[in-house]
Amino acid sequence: MKFRAKIVDPACLNHFTRVSCMVAKLARACTLRIRPQKLNFILADTAAGGGVSMWCELPQENFFSEFQMEGVSEESNEIYVELTSENLFRALKTAQNARSLKVKLTNKHFPCLTVSVELSSASNSSRMVTHDIPVKVIPRKLWKNLQEPTVPDSDVSIYLPVLKTMKSVVEKMKNISNHLIIEANLNGDLNLKIESELVCVTTHFKDLGNPPLAPKASTQDRDPEQMVEVHVDIRKFLQFLAGQQVNPTKAVCNVVSHRMVHFDLLHEDVALQYFIPALS
Amino acid sequence: MPLVPQRAPEQSDCGLVASLDNVRNLSTVLKAIHFRDHATCFATKNGIKVTVENAKCVQANAFIQAGIFQEFKVQEEPVTFRINLTVLLDCLSIFGSNPVPGNLTALRMCYQGYGYPLMLFLEEGGVVTVCKISTQEPEETLDFDFCSTNVVNKIILQSEGLREAFSELDMTSEVLQITMSPDKPYFRLSTFGNAGSSHLDYPKDSDLMESFHCNQTQVNRYKISLLKPSTKALVLSCKVSVRTDNRGFLSLQYMIRNEDGQVCFVEYYCCPDEEPPESES
Numbered sequence: 001m002k003f004r005a006k007i008v009d010p011a012c013l014n015h016f017t018r019v020s021c022m023v024a025k026l027a028r029a030c031t032l033r034i035r036p037q038k039l040n041f042i043l044a045d046t047a048a049g050g051g052v053s054m055w056c057e058l059p060q061e062n063f064f065s066e067f068q069m070e071g072v073s074e075e076s077n078e079i080y081v082e083l084t085s086e087n088l089f090r091a092l093k094t095a096q097n098a099r100s101l102k103v104k105l106t107n108k109h110f111p112c113l114t115v116s117v118e119l120s121s122a123s124n125s126s127r128m129v130t131h132d133i134p135v136k137v138i139p140r141k142l143w144k145n146l147q148e149p150t151v152p153d154s155d156v157s158i159y160l161p162v163l164k165t166m167k168s169v170v171e172k173m174k175n176i177s178n179h180l181i182i183e184a185n186l187n188g189d190l191n192l193k194i195e196s197e198l199v200c201v202t203t204h205f206k207d208l209g210n211p212p213l214a215p216k217a218s219t220q221d222r223d224p225e226q227m228v229e230v231h232v233d234i235r236k237f238l239q240f241l242a243g244q245q246v247n248p249t250k251a252v253c254n255v256v257s258h259r260m261v262h263f264d265l266l267h268e269d270v271a272l273q274y275f276i277p278a279l280s
Numbered sequence: 281m282p283l284v285p286q287r288a289p290e291q292s293d294c295g296l297v298a299s300l301d302n303v304r305n306l307s308t309v310l311k312a313i314h315f316r317d318h319a320t321c322f323a324t325k326n327g328i329k330v331t332v333e334n335a336k337c338v339q340a341n342a343f344i345q346a347g348i349f350q351e352f353k354v355q356e357e358p359v360t361f362r363i364n365l366t367v368l369l370d371c372l373s374i375f376g377s378n379p380v381p382g383n384l385t386a387l388r389m390c391y392q393g394y395g396y397p398l399m400l401f402l403e404e405g406g407v408v409t410v411c412k413i414s415t416q417e418p419e420e421t422l423d424f425d426f427c428s429t430n431v432v433n434k435i436i437l438q439s440e441g442l443r444e445a446f447s448e449l450d451m452t453s454e455v456l457q458i459t460m461s462p463d464k465p466y467f468r469l470s471t472f473g474n475a476g477s478s479h480l481d482y483p484k485d486s487d488l489m490e491s492f493h494c495n496q497t498q499v500n501r502y503k504i505s506l507l508k509p510s511t512k513a514l515v516l517s518c519k520v521s522v523r524t525d526n527r528g529f530l531s532l533q534y535m536i537r538n539e540d541g542q543v544c545f546v547e548y549y550c551c552p553d554e555e556p557p558e559s560e561s
Contacts, residue, residue: 169374
């Protein structure tokens with residue numbers, strides 16, 4: 001099992017740091033999956049995490065100038081390691097304005113992801129900063145829990161509004177209730193709603209547009225105005241919104257009535273999927 | 281409770297209708313008196329008065345005159361109700377407390393009458409938020425009977441002069457002692473805390489002093505925990521008037537200029553704590 005990769009381009013370095021920041025905000029611990037073409041940050045759905053799951057995928061050649069890997073075996077050329085996302089983000093934060101960044105899987109008494117940063121200084125000599133991030137190698141028998149989640153057929157698929165507006169609305173709503181109702185229809189309407197004894201607040205977003213849905217019998221003959229709703233934990237939704245520092249190139253919300261809400265985001269070449277289950 | 285309408289009620293059956301192009305002109309003034317959860321609102325054709333009280337010793341009033349609103353109608357005055365101010369402020373700032381300049385939130389507010397909720401319709405950039413806030417039975421508010429004819433001492437200061445003093449008050453002191461006098465030390469704030477006493481004097485000819493009318497020496501003590509919340513108003517204001525009457529009651533009036541240059545007033549009344557000991561200078 002081998003992995004070593006290098007980033008030299010400052011823009012790529014910046015982008016990679018931003019991705020790690022987003023991952024750190026969405027999941028405390030995550031799985032890094034390394035394949036010859038792609039990297040994934042995965043948060044599997046567990047009872048302890050309240051059923052939230054995340055799938056983030058980036059093509060390696062858009063980030064790394066050098067990339068070598070050797071999986072556990074020839075036929076399963078993959079590596080799965082578990083790490084604390086905050087550790088990776090903190091290591092990458094020191095790489096701002098760095099000349100280069102190397103990431104390597106090492107074994108220093110225990111398995112580590114070693115991040116070496118070459119920083120330029122006023123004099124011509126450069127400085128090296130090395131972070132050893134402890135990782136846990138995940139055995140092959142557990143890989144099956146870490147596969148790309150299948151998106152269930154959604155009842156409504158809708159483009160999301162500017163995430164910053166949504167974030168400030170949800171932040172205020174969180175002060176009043178823990179329980180958020182997300183409603184959407186096939187007419188481009190999305191409502192965020194909270195209800196408590198003291199106050200009911202509904203924010204209406206209009207004309208958002210709906211991406212074409214996979215043809216499904218039940219949606220064909222449905223009234224486009226009819227709302228489909230899902231109740232979620234407001235903190236989990238806010239956590240997702242807080243993780244989005246820049247507005248994504250594409251953001252779609254898929255609502256499965258009373259079961260879950262699925263967010264499908266694209267930041268340039270980084271794809272993020274985030275699932276929040278419905279509250280029972 | 282009567283049936284709650286789903287849509288905005290017609291103007292004709294509303295006890296109070298008000299609309300505002302910039303919601304911050306309202307929310308800023310309300311933040312200045314937000315030191316308790318509940319507030320009582322009184323609306324007349326002149327505007328809205330919002331009152332917050334604590335411990336039957338301190339009362340804060342915010343006045344939002346009708347002219348601040350683009351539309352303001354009161355059917356049968358006075359319209360009175362009690363509301364959760366924390367919730368109201370959360371709703372008013374739903375689109376963010378620090379919006380991007382040039383991106384204003386507009387507000388339309390309706391209150392149908394006794395037993396009905398307060399309806400807020402907020403709009404920013406085509407996004408609409410509807411809030412339905414339950415109202416409660418109005419409570420009798422205190423009458424401090426603070427009459428301008430009984431005022432003994434009065435000074436008007438630029439707020440920046442008091443801002444630092446109030447934000448750094450020694451909170452280990454139980455009281456804030458205010459001395460106002462036609463002679464030295466003119467205007468003095470004193471605290472008596474664990475680390476010793478501190479006195480802060482403002483000379484009468486200071487640049488910060490806009491007007492100075494003191495007729496007799498008065499030394500009064502006020503519970504610091506009751507006065508501290510007024511810092512919220514102080515921070516937002518440009519001028520403050522400090523007055524005491526013959527009973528030692530304190531009135532602090534803050535002049536707050538909103539983003540459109542209009543002026544609103546917030547007022548705090550506080551009753552004195554006790555007679556200061558004779559020996560204190």
